[in-house]
Amino acid sequence: MSFTLATWNxxxxxxxxxxxxxxxxxxxxxxxxxxxxxxxxEMIPLAQFQALGYRYIVARGQKGYNGVAILSKLPIVDAGDKDFAQLGHARHVAARLENGVTIHNTYVPAGGDIPDREVNVKFGQKLDYLTEMRDFFRWERPDRAILVGDLNIAPREDDVWNHKALLKIVSHTPIEVDHFNAVMEAGNWQDVTRHDLREGRLYSWWSYRAADWDTADKGRRLDHIWATPDILNASHQSRILRPVRGWDGPSDHVPVFATFDL
Incomplete structure (x- = not known):
């Protein structure tokens, strides 16, 4: 089976x-x-997606906030969800393909503006969420699995427009990167995008605050595709669709793609 997967906030x-x-x-x-x-x-507008062949959906939602969905042309079954850090948020859902591959779709909390859990509850929630993700994947070691989503962390120096300038900015602080890496290590997750596109700056998010996001190009790679080692080498053709940020009425994130031959 060969399939192309995309993730998009x-x-x-x-x-x-x-x-x-x-x-x-x-x-x-x-x-x-x-x-x-x-x-x-129940309010996700599915009719147009189904008309294009996306007949399968596994999702978790809530009014006005959060929410994760997996739309698929291929048959999938619901493989559950986890409420990491017990926030009561719809931030994770999993689906399983007929070939046994499990896809985790995750939306990690953004963490607010101040990188200090003592004065910013949201930052503490983000760290707790990542800690429970780490513990879950350490306990239930994944295999034949893919994890995607807006993980709200740009881990590498070339995942941000200016490493030194962002070291104290939420999404690129050392403590967040440490938590991010701990989740990866716990599940033995591998970075599919960087497996294909090893060097150079890569961004998937540009702030709405920039009057000219394209010229300023102050981006961050917050959106990720991971895979377990047993299927990593089946992945290829990673790409980030930067032009989508220029569509009318865009999200501040753009889609990230990878293809798997399994």
Whole structure:
């Protein structure tokens, strides 16, 4: 089986239904994992997606916040979810393909603006979420698995526009990167995007605050695709669709793609 998978923080699936439909029609991934859907599952606008062949959905949602969904042309079954850090948020869902591969779709908390859990509850929640992810994958060691999503951390120096300038900015602080790496190590996860695109700056997010995001190019790679070692070498053709950030009414994130031959 060969399939192409994409992950995208859509920042409201109902508001940006047309962008999702455009991506599905133009790029035709077999599986699309969405984060920050901001919709109860029953209100996700599925008709247009189903008309394009995406007949299968596994999702968790809530009104106005968070929310994760896996849309697929290929048959998938619900493989559960985890409420890491007991936040009561719809931030994780898993689905299983017929070949036994499990896909985890995750939306890690952004963590607020101040990288100090003593004065910023949201930052503490982010660290706790990552700690429980680490413990889960350490206890239930994954195999034949893929993890994707907006993990809200840019781990490498070349995953941000300016490493030194962002060391004290949430998403690139050393403590966040340490937690990120601990999750990877616990599940023996491998970075698919960097396995293919080893060197050079890569971004998947540009702030809405920039008047000209493209020229300023102050990006961060917050969106990731991981795989377990037993299927890592089956992955190829990683790419980040930067032009999508320039579509009308865009999300501040763009889709990240990879293809797997399994």
């Amino acid at each position: 859509i920042n409201s699936v109902r508001l940006r239904e047309g962008l999702v439909t455009r991506l599905l029609a133009e790029e035709m991934p077999d599986i699309l994992c969405l984060q920050e859907c901001k919709s109860p599952v």
